[in-house]
Each structure stands twice: as C-alpha cells, then as structure tokens.
Amino acid sequence: MIHGTKDKIKTLPTFRSKDVQKHRRIQDGVWVSYEDGVYDITNFIKVHPGGAEKLMMAAGGPIESFWEMYPFHKKDSIKQLLVPYKIGLLHPDDQQKKANLVDFSDM
Numbered sequence: 001m002i003h004g005t006k007d008k009i010k011t012l013p014t015f016r017s018k019d020v021q022k023h024r025r026i027q028d029g030v031w032v033s034y035e036d037g038v039y040d041i042t043n044f045i046k047v048h049p050g051g052a053e054k055l056m057m058a059a060g061g062p063i064e065s066f067w068e069m070y071p072f073h074k075k076d077s078i079k080q081l082l083v084p085y086k087i088g089l090l091h092p093d094d095q096q097k098k099a100n101l102v103d104f105s106d107m
Contacts (some may be wrong), residue, residue, distance in 0.1 A: 017094035024060030
C-alpha cells in the first residue's frame with residue numbers, strides 16, 4: 001500500500017479492472033491501477049518525465065509490469081507521486097500478483 005492513502009481508504013469506491021479498462025483515452029480520463037489502488041492520471045500525463053506516450057502504454061490497466069521494466073519507479077518518492085491521483089481501490093480479485101509479473105532485473 002502506498003503511504004499517505006490510509007485515511008482515504010474508508011471513503012474510496014472499489015473498482016473492477018473492467019472499470020479501469022474503460023479509461024484508456026484522454027477524453028474519457030486516463031486511469032491506471034497499482035497494487036490495491038486506482039488512479040486517474042489524466043492531469044499527470046502532460047508532465048510525466050518519460051513522456052506522455054510511455055504513460056499512455058499503461059492507460060486503462062495495471063502499471064506493475066511497466067514499473068518492473070523501469071525499476072526506478074519503485075522508489076518510495078516516486079510511489080508518493082500517485083497519492084493525489086488515487087480515486088479508488090482495486091477489487092482484490094483484480095490485483096496483480098507479484099509472482100505473475102515478468103522479472104526484468106537481469107536484462
């Protein structure tokens with residue numbers, strides 16, 4: 001769980017991955033999921049240091065596999081950037097299992 005979100009958890013709605021998938025375009029609002037959270041990153045896209053096109057690759061889905069490819073995202077300071085964009089919780093059945101992610105660390 002990302003620090004700083006504990007207080008908000010009680011009031012946030014729970015979304016399924018199919019709900020997140022509906023938000024793949026700017027005009028629909030761009031949502032992603034990470035761990036147990038759902039984030040509306042529409043306003044972050046234009047300021048993403050890696051460029052909007054990289055971020056749009058994950059639009060409407062989980063970002064865990066992308067963060068495995070770019071491990072500098074796993075720093076707490078980077079994870080904290082998500083906090084203001086959190087709009088809900090991801091249903092436990094839809095959360096990514098770490099064991100199922102591709103390990104890019106040896107590439």
